[in-house]
Amino acid sequence: MIKDAMATLALAFVPCPKLTLPLPAERIAHVWKVDLEEARDPILSPDEQTRAQTMRHSEKQRHFIRARSALRLILAKYTGLSPADIPLATATEGKPHLDLAHAPHFNLTHAHGKALVAVARVPVGIDLEFPRPVRQLDQLVADYFSSAEARDWASLDEEDRARAFLGAWTRKEAFLKATGEGIAGGLHRFDVSLLPDEEARLKAIDGDVQAAASWTLHAFTPFENAQAAICLAAPNMSLLGFTL
Template identity: 35%
Template sequence: MYQPHVFTFPGDGHRVPAPLFAPGAPALWLVDAERDGGHAERLAPGILDAGERDRAARLVVPADRACYVAAHVALRLLLGALLGTPPDAVRLRREPCPSCGGPHGRPATDGGVHFSLSHTRRLALLAFADAPVGVDVEPVPKPGIVSEIAGQLHPAESRELAALPEEERPAAFGRVWTRKEAHLKGEGIGLAAGLAAEHIGTGILPRPGPPGWTVTDVQIPAGHAAAVAVRAAGQPPARRGDRRK
């Protein structure tokens, strides 16, 4: 299980330490928007681009808006430190989707840095690596949500959940959901690929794979689940029809 660094917004200027990561291993940063949202909001006008500011303004719930702003300000600060570029000059784009070729694949930037971002109402999790990476953080769901969605998982995972005592199912579902979403975000294909495509597992430790990927849980504040997935060096991106059953 990975322990993320806690991100601290700079008190003066736009300088933060660059993330350091070993080959094949991600660097992870946790952003607490509830604690630091006000600071991020003050930095945002000089860091976020027009598209990011517009997307933030369209979020109706203040907590969602604060978390989006904090996550994207932190992302630009860390990418800027990695690339030796002012954070407002970092160019963000989308790679082509491996499944359909559309412009909605993994987020990317120039300079060969791989990154991923996930945020929920209070927390954001950022990952940086030397290979494609995906990260996800979610609140542990209510039991009713588990009952509604469990049947969409891999059949083995649905059976694993059904065998657990009812009070243990939300945490187990949070584990498997974030593992799957981290992997799919790393591939750049999202949940459209289907929750049943891979058997990653609901247990305390994820199963090995999917092929070419390492999926690991992330230590996160109580009431949440998180995971990160990193593609092994030299492995090609996924293509339609080559997923493990």
């Protein structure tokens, strides 16, 4: 895997026309890129249909339906089940998982009509964000970043701050999505790298550097201007990119 000028991963995405795929190898995670503006037949469970019906915003509803349908198509390749029969269950904190023996771990993120799905043998979290005007970055950093992250952020020039903020945010969400805790898991209690020349890395969890070393964190740019991060509960994991 090659790093680009911003120390993020230059991840290539190749089409995957195959109907079935073996589970990713032990040290590899698959990352799927999905365009939610592309029309696709909806494949939803009754629960997902009910959830879609509660969404008032038509674009949000369309993207939810297409993201879940794409997720089912992708998981069908690994399980050999038909997309409609994929047994998706949801943990208390909201993380979807497969209710199936020997199933792969996966995670989904969507933003601005694009989605990413990560599939691996270990717990995984993935996050995708596009730049948007954010006021009072200083306050958000004070509220949500750890003290080590806040120090790094304050050391940056003004013009690097918005990008570094978004990069750190995707890394932090990816970790909390990997554990399944979501934002409620506490954004303060762990440190990620955020300086422009630093590789994406989980630096410490509750101050414990050893604990952080048993995770992999990568940052990459799957769509123009986007920032994405993936976090995996194992060290030294590589990525393989596919388009649906």
